[in-house]
Amino acid sequence: MSSSSRDALHFPESDRTFLEPSLPPQDGSTPRPDLPFTTLTFATSLDSSLSLAPGTRTALSGPQSKAMTHYLRSRHDGILIGVGTAVADDPGLNCRIAGVGGYGGEGLHGQPRPIVIDPSLKWDFSEGSKLFQMCREGRGRAPWIVTTVQEPPAEKAALMEAYGGRFITMNIPSSDSGSCRMDWRELLRVLRSNGLRSVMIEGGARVINSLLEPSYMALVDRVILTIAPTWLGQGGVVVSPARRLGEDGEPMSAARLKNVQWYPFGEDVVLCGEMKI
Numbered sequence: 001m002s003s004s005s006r007d008a009l010h011f012p013e014s015d016r017t018f019l020e021p022s023l024p025p026q027d028g029s030t031p032r033p034d035l036p037f038t039t040l041t042f043a044t045s046l047d048s049s050l051s052l053a054p055g056t057r058t059a060l061s062g063p064q065s066k067a068m069t070h071y072l073r074s075r076h077d078g079i080l081i082g083v084g085t086a087v088a089d090d091p092g093l094n095c096r097i098a099g100v101g102g103y104g105g106e107g108l109h110g111q112p113r114p115i116v117i118d119p120s121l122k123w124d125f126s127e128g129s130k131l132f133q134m135c136r137e138g139r140g141r142a143p144w145i146v147t148t149v150q151e152p153p154a155e156k157a158a159l160m161e162a163y164g165g166r167f168i169t170m171n172i173p174s175s176d177s178g179s180c181r182m183d184w185r186e187l188l189r190v191l192r193s194n195g196l197r198s199v200m201i202e203g204g205a206r207v208i209n210s211l212l213e214p215s216y217m218a219l220v221d222r223v224i225l226t227i228a229p230t231w232l233g234q235g236g237v238v239v240s241p242a243r244r245l246g247e248d249g250e251p252m253s254a255a256r257l258k259n260v261q262w263y264p265f266g267e268d269v270v271l272c273g274e275m276k277i
């Protein structure tokens with residue numbers, strides 16, 4: 001057995017059935033012609049934390065739901081994270097399900113395209129970064145980095161070119177407070193026009209909270225969450241979108257799901273649903 005096959009994760013056929021209605025259509029069709037099928041998926045604690053603290057990576061999923069996440073990766077063309085996650089996690093952003101490219105399969109079949117939202121190019125990646133290591137080993141694709149920077153540093157540009165990645169330059173307006181706010185519809189359109197028919201958005205909190213704003217939540221076709229039976233406690237990186245006010249000026253819930261199904265999965269529970277618009 002090759003080392004790649006030994007590392008591979010297994011997600012049994014019997015566990016795949018429940019997910020199928022929540023996954024991008026196998027024929028590559030999309031609900032809207034100009035946008036990819038968009039899945040929001042992450043693992044959360046009981047107190048809505050993604051990790052114990054900014055800049056750290058916290059394992060929440062048990063082995064079965066971790067394998068599920070990798071199966072989801074095999075069913076999407078792209079996997080998107082924010083730069084906060086890239087810096088904290090040094091992620092591989094590849095798929096380790098047995099049978100995909102690099103794990104017993106041909107070429108890079110079943111490997112999603114990593115996309116990192118990095119407006120001011122803060123991610124100091126190098127050939128030593130796990131993502132590039134995966135590329136070298138034929139176990140993952142090079143990233144697309146979405147940025148406002150018109151001319152990335154030559155050394156980073158050369159590395160990206162050598163591995164087949166690219167910078168996607170977008171206009172991301174800054175607010176008065178200095179933080180920038182991307183137009184999710186525009187970004188998803190750009191990804192679709194670059195050939196991606198489906199994208200899974202994994203986080204972190206800033207990415208998720210902004211995607212759950214009223215003007216963007218309709219772009220999310222499916223939500224697939226892993227809920228782990230643990231409280232991470234105060235100080236964690238929390239998913240909690242901005243409160244909305246109703247027509248009467250009273251606070252109302254920020255977002256809600258419909259057509260929800262819950263699946264116990266080892267010690268975790270997996271929730272599949274659609275945004276209630």
Ligand SMILES: NC(=O)c1ccc[n+]([C@@H]2O[C@H](COP(=O)([O-])OP(=O)(O)OC[C@H]3O[C@@H](n4cnc5c(N)ncnc54)[C@H](O)[C@@H]3O)[C@@H](O)[C@H]2O)c1
Pocket residue numbers: 041042043044049050051053054055056057058060081082083084085086088089117118119120172180181182202203204205206207208210211237
């Ligand atoms: N449990 C999970 O499933 C999971 C998933 C992903 C990340 N994480 C964890 O989350 C943490 C990182 O989360 P975070 O919130 O600090 O960072 P993040 O990954 O959301 O990245 C934040 C940065 O991305 C850019 N960005 C994000 N949304 C933007 C928008 N709408 N417009 C413009 N720029 C935008 C900005 O530069 C911002 O500073 C890490 O600890 C990571 O381990 C956990």
Ligand SMILES: Nc1nc(=O)c(N)c(NC[C@H](O)[C@H](O)[C@H](O)COP(=O)(O)O)[nH]1
Pocket residue numbers: 042043057058059060061065066069081085086089090091092093094202203226
């Ligand atoms: N499903 C899931 N369960 C977890 O317990 C956990 N911590 C993550 N975290 C996701 C994550 O923070 C980013 O999507 C990564 O950065 C991906 O990194 P890898 O490709 O796995 O190396 N995701």
